[in-house]
Amino acid sequence: MIKRTLYFGNPAYLSMKDRQLVVQKEVTSPGETLSRTRTDISTIPIEDIGVVMLDNPQITLTHPLLNALLANNTAVITCNERHMPSGMLLPLEGNTLQAERYSNQINASVPLKKQLWQQIIQAKIANQAAVLQEKGVDIEPMRYFQRNVRSGDPDNYEGRAAAYYWKNLFDGVVEGEFTRGRFEDDPNNLLNYGYAVLRAVIARSLVGSGLLPTLGIHHRNKYNAFCLADDIMEPYRPYVDRLVLSILNDFDDVSTLTTELKARLLVIPALDVVIDGKSSPLMVASQRTTASLNDCFEGASRKVLHPVIL
Template identity: 60%
Template sequence: MIKRTLMFSNPAYLSHKDKQLVISFPDKDKDNRTVPIEDIGVVVLENQQITISHGCIAALVQNNVALISCDSSHMPTGLILPLDGGNTQAERFRFQIEASLPLKKQLWQQTIQQKIYNQARVLEDLGIATDNMYRWSKSVKSGDPDNYEGRAAAYYWQNIFSQYLDFNRNRAGEPPNNLLNYGYAILRAVVARSLVSSGLLPTLGIFHRNKYNAYCLADDIMEPYRPFVDRIVYDIVAEDGTYHELNTELKTRLLRVPQVDVKFDDMTSPLLVGMSRTTASLARCFEGVSRKINYPTI
């Protein structure tokens, strides 16, 4: 079953009853609504006048729902995830903590290879030359000591929106950076949710290291998935150029990231489902059962 992504952009009271998320509205003319909690994958709390009961939070987290809170500017700023990811969590934590540096470098090599490859697929679909990107993807060595990721990023961002604007990728930069930021925040929550579900610690990365970052591993694993967000943002920019304000309509489109189709060698699945395959394969790598992360292609 495809898990649902729910965004609450208006005042509401959220509670739970009989394994249902119960949505009540201040406007008495609106009837209460219910959604089975088992059908939910991500909940975004955007409005500052949303009230949620502690019992509801507990019920959502127990069902592995990623609960995202937004600040006053409506940008995602917090994430609540379950602490218990499975019966073998302690063992998987140990495997992850004891992973060797050569293994981490090899896993990062695979991650960057697939990221550059997916970026190349996006550019190729837009009619932009990509021979260099495919060559760089194949040239990445263990740990990416030659920084092919940086070379590819410079070329990628210089060209992806070139038909419509002179773009510079910067979190605090001009639109459509705002759309990319929002889409990546949703993607990051999906990755973190799946890592916990696979019994892994999102904090301990294979490349990213920052004592102030609780989601270093999520930031690692999301890299090859970023181009899926980029393509959604490109389509928004290409349509009519009304992307400077991150309105409800645009957020709704970006919230579809978990439902985007991703392609593996043997199947196509929604991104939310595919992410579970990726994180499960990463857990097997830490255990020594496998040496390859299962990433999708565009």
């Protein structure tokens, strides 16, 4: 069953009762600053929740609720004053064989990691090519890049493909030449938000498979707590890009992340994804990807299952 993604953008008091997340609206009486009343809004079974996004400084969570969410392997995301995801909370214990799987992951050989990175980049470029093809862009350069990726990608075909991809993806949709970057102009704000949601989904799946999101295959930034999540999400990024492209076709102004725009991006965990010849929601597909990655670390397989945009 696909887990639900919950977004809270208004003041609220979140608690737990009978294994249900209880949402209460925080109401301040006119002219009062300290006195608040709470009005029950709804309840949601905790077992149905996969991601919770907190986007208001006046949201309160009880400790029992937080523990219950973590026990359910729910990713809890907090947003900063710019309403961009800034932090993520995941359980320390996500799998009964966690110690053994950590050991396999830590002891993975360099050749295996290079082969896994080769597969990741090939899958990423293939999906980027599929998105460009939907736009009518010539994808022969992308096919060339994909075919020539070697173990560890020493020739940086990922970077070459990215340059061609971003040059053409938003051509004719945004004014001027698009530059991809965290702090660049829109629609980078949409991409940043979407990737943050995707990152949470992948990190959640890694924890559920008993893997350590911090210890990456290729990403090694010592300040990054989610290096492996950043590795594994690469072939999934084009799904976010395609969603952002559809948003740009529907909205004239995306300079501000409105509630409506966020709602469009929060469907990412439920996007239809084809993996191993079968269609499933992205959140379910990511669990198959991370489970197959664990098989590789254990030596039971040499191939990770990646999503395919047809």
